[in-house]
Amino acid sequence: MLFAPDPPVLLQRLRSETRPFHDALEQNDFNQMLLAGNVSPDTTTHFLAKLYGFLKPYEAQLDRHVFGPEWNIEQRHRAHLILQDLQPATGLPLCPDMPPLVTQAQLLGAMYVLEGSTLGGQVIARQLAKAGIDTRAYFMGYAERTGPMWKSFCQLLTQESTDENQAEIVESASLTFQKLHAWINQP
Numbered sequence: 001m002l003f004a005p006d007p008p009v010l011l012q013r014l015r016s017e018t019r020p021f022h023d024a025l026e027q028n029d030f031n032q033m034l035l036a037g038n039v040s041p042d043t044t045t046h047f048l049a050k051l052y053g054f055l056k057p058y059e060a061q062l063d064r065h066v067f068g069p070e071w072n073i074e075q076r077h078r079a080h081l082i083l084q085d086l087q088p089a090t091g092l093p094l095c096p097d098m099p100p101l102v103t104q105a106q107l108l109g110a111m112y113v114l115e116g117s118t119l120g121g122q123v124i125a126r127q128l129a130k131a132g133i134d135t136r137a138y139f140m141g142y143a144e145r146t147g148p149m150w151k152s153f154c155q156l157l158t159q160e161s162t163d164e165n166q167a168e169i170v171e172s173a174s175l176t177f178q179k180l181h182a183w184i185n186q187p
């Protein structure tokens with residue numbers, strides 16, 4: 001009988017150590033309304049605006065780091081899709097309390113969180129379509145490339161991890177989840 005190989009230790013640690021934060025984020029009002037089948041365009045707009053406020057400063061930090069072409073960093077910018085959805089008349093508020101994204105390890109931890117969110121985005125896009133809500137460019141994200149983009153990110157992340165930087169990557173992923181949660185829950 002064939003067995004799939006175990007995922008690398010870093011990915012296992014990231015998944016298990018950040019799971020409580022993921023579960024907590026899934027309890028937010030937007031997602032609860034989505035699950036209950038009564039999500040409104042206003043709640044969706046509010047949630048998207050919040051995500052923009054976090055993604056935009058994260059992407060500014062992403063641009064300060066050097067990545068090889070195999071990372072597809074250009075395509076991994078998604079804040080502009082929220083502008084496409086919302087077409088805001090004025091600037092949207094930015095999160096003033098971001099996690100530190102100075103070292104490569106800190107950035108990779110945050111990247112794990114924001115790249116991973118594309119997986120849930122696919123589920124959300126389908127639920128919004130069912131509810132007849134059109135602001136879906138951001139949640140559609142990489143669309144049919146979502147699986148391959150996630151897989152290649154996980155491979156590159158694994159290649160970058162060493163005994164020295166692993167703890168810092170996991171710590172940054174946990175902190176990113178917590179900061180994002182605090183920002184989303186702030187009125």
Ligand code: HEM
Nearest residue numbers: 014015022025026031112113114116117119120121123124
């Ligand atoms: C902005 C909030 C969210 C963030 C930052 C986030 C982050 C993540 C991360 C990092 C992963 C990867 C876990 C791993 O395999 O290592 C993930 C997976 C996933 N998320 Fe989320 N997520 C968010 C919201 C949601 C919501 C609201 C849903 C429910 C609709 C959801 C559903 C999923 C699903 C289905 C997976 C794939 C699980 C698997 O393959 O085992 N996420 N998310």
